[in-house]
Amino acid sequence: GLPGVAVTDGTNIVKTDAKGAYRFYTTGEATMVYLTLPAGYEIPSEAGIAKFYQHIKAVKGKFKADFHLKKLDRPDTKHFAIVWADPQINTDAQAQKLITVSAPDTKAHVAELLQQGPVHGITAGDIYWDNFAMIPPYKKAVAVTGIPFFQVLGNHDMDINVRSDEASDNTFHEHFGPSWYSFNRGNAHYVVLDNVFYYANGYNYIGYVTEQQLKWLEQDLAGVKPGSPVFVSMHISGYTHEKSRNKKAADNPGNITFNRQALYDLLKPFNAHLLTGHSHTNENVEEGGVYEHNTAALCGAWWTVPICTDGTPAGYGVYAVDGNNVSWYYKSVGKDKSYQMRVYDRGRYPARPADIAVNVWNWDKAWKVEWKEDGKGMGAMKRETALDADALLAMAGADKPGTYSWIEPSMTDHLFFATPSPSAKTVEIIVTDRFGNIYTEKIALN
Numbered sequence: 001g002l003p004g005v006a007v008t009d010g011t012n013i014v015k016t017d018a019k020g021a022y023r024f025y026t027t028g029e030a031t032m033v034y035l036t037l038p039a040g041y042e043i044p045s046e047a048g049i050a051k052f053y054q055h056i057k058a059v060k061g062k063f064k065a066d067f068h069l070k071k072l073d074r075p076d077t078k079h080f081a082i083v084w085a086d087p088q089i090n091t092d093a094q095a096q097k098l099i100t101v102s103a104p105d106t107k108a109h110v111a112e113l114l115q116q117g118p119v120h121g122i123t124a125g126d127i128y129w130d131n132f133a134m135i136p137p138y139k140k141a142v143a144v145t146g147i148p149f150f151q152v153l154g155n156h157d158m159d160i161n162v163r164s165d166e167a168s169d170n171t172f173h174e175h176f177g178p179s180w181y182s183f184n185r186g187n188a189h190y191v192v193l194d195n196v197f198y199y200a201n202g203y204n205y206i207g208y209v210t211e212q213q214l215k216w217l218e219q220d221l222a223g224v225k226p227g228s229p230v231f232v233s234m235h236i237s238g239y240t241h242e243k244s245r246n247k248k249a250a251d252n253p254g255n256i257t258f259n260r261q262a263l264y265d266l267l268k269p270f271n272a273h274l275l276t277g278h279s280h281t282n283e284n285v286e287e288g289g290v291y292e293h294n295t296a297a298l299c300g301a302w303w304t305v306p307i308c309t310d311g312t313p314a315g316y317g318v319y320a321v322d323g324n325n326v327s328w329y330y331k332s333v334g335k336d337k338s339y340q341m342r343v344y345d346r347g348r349y350p351a352r353p354a355d356i357a358v359n360v361w362n363w364d365k366a367w368k369v370e371w372k373e374d375g376k377g378m379g380a381m382k383r384e385t386a387l388d389a390d391a392l393l394a395m396a397g398a399d400k401p402g403t404y405s406w407i408e409p410s411m412t413d414h415l416f417f418a419t420p421s422p423s424a425k426t427v428e429i430i431v432t433d434r435f436g437n438i439y440t441e442k443i444a445l446n
Contacts, residue, residue: 002069006036006223009056010178011212013219029166031056031173033065036220037183039076041069043120048142050120050150053177077186078117081231082106082147083124083317085277086297087138088156090129094303095137102298103144105333106316110147113318119147120185124277124295125154125196125235127176129302135175150183151176153194154235154278155254160203165210168198180213182220188229188321189270191220195234195257207236207257217266229326230270231319236278237294238263239287245385245411255279264288271326275317281310281410282330284364293317293328296361301394304401306333310412311342311388312361327435330362340439341431345446346420348389355417356445358429359388363414366434373424381416381429388412420445 001020006013009030016022026033034053037043044051044067054065087102089095106121113119121142128134142149151172158168169179179194197208224230238260243251255278257263264272267290274292282296300306300314307313313332320327332339344357358381360369369381387396391409395401420427428442 002038005038006182006220007033008036008181008216008220009033010180010216013216026056032178033063034178034181035067035183036181038069039184039186040072042072043148043183044069045148047139048145048147048149049139049176050148050183051177052181052183072118074118075186076118078320078322079185079188080113080117080119081185081190081319081321082110082119082121082145083233083275083293083295083319084121084149084298085124085295085316086126086154086280086299087123087141088126088129088297088299088302089134089138090131092137094299095134095141097303098141098298099137099144102314102333103141106145109318109331109337110145118185121145121147121149122190122192122233122275123149123151124233124275125152126156126277127151127154129156130160132171150190150192150233152192152233152235152277153179153196155196155205158196158198158205160198162198163200165198168196169194180216186321187225187324188231188326189221189224191217191230191232193217193232193234193263195236206253207255209234209257209259209263214262214266217263221266221270224270226269227324228270229321229324230267230272231275232263232267232272233275235276237276237283237285238274238290238292239285240279240283240294241285241413242279245413261288264290271324273319273326275319280308281412282308282312282361282414284362286364296330298333301391301401301407302404304403304407305394307388307390307394309391309395309407309410310361310414311359311391311409313339313342329433329437338439340433341429341441342388342390343429343441343443344389345443347446349386352417354419354422356420356427356443357386357389358416358431358441359412360414360416360431362433364434368430368432369416370430370432371418372428372430373420374426375428378418381418383413383416385411385413386415388415
């Protein structure tokens, strides 16, 4: 047996004894018993779906759940996490794109990463789009990647027209296990939470973490070494600057987590990162001592065009953990990992015909975006909030983008502008990320 492994019913947490045994009284509401997988062990999975839980089937008030773990054949001190946000498949045609385009791209990239360490996946919610018939094709796509995936509950994964938030998770529980849990890999601790609080009356929800989860998380984090990397994945953003970008008076209650400060407080002792989705845009938010990666959608603009409403290409987040060091990048589907910007020539913004622009989707305040004109350094480009030129072309107007004409481009603050002199022949954009990686693109001006 394996000692010191945390076992929980989602309320209580106990540790296994010296022989790997555990025993506890569960609440009447508990439906599952599950592990916090220890570092150094394989992630148990069934056709790629992480299987660290058992559904409670009590006989005379008792239930016995044994878990079998297998030691990894190499260290996981260095490992990688792939984050898919919003695959959001609703039709067979969309499912086929996930299975034949997104999943093989992920598999090919994973093959490179596996040479350096183990890799696991997290789908940060909106696995499907209000259509439970899409669960088998999603599982098929996960199987294609060749790595174990953990799932997060999204607003489109809920049971709707049920009487309570608790009941909205039933189908998810049946197919993917608990909606809050944790696991360890190397020095990192990963947590999944359900912050989609369903308040009935049809299809209504806000971003909110229940007290039951916060109490459980307090116990869960008590066993984590201060200073360790802790990743919390939940579907809705902790916070997004959508309000200021759109000059709105208030935040959209379905797009932020109201009680996020309680979460930030619990995460204070750690090197904490939030892995979120929901927005279908890419945004890095630093708030409350926590770094949030609000990840663009794997489905792009709901499978119509392969870019999101802010111009970010359809893709996924990649996180490298080496000891206590964490680094990351955004990987666009169908592109090399060095593809980190899209440059727009003069004329792509008709209202400012002399300007060039660049969309740097994974930008944060530690990045630099500079430019050269005909080989001469011109310094930093100017960051502005605007609409992405390709998104405008593909999505603006009642007839675009095809199937879902309600999709419109959204304001983004990772666009940068500069005005070359009228006689300039070439410009080069030099982007330096927070880790010192340099990405360049040179264009001949029209």
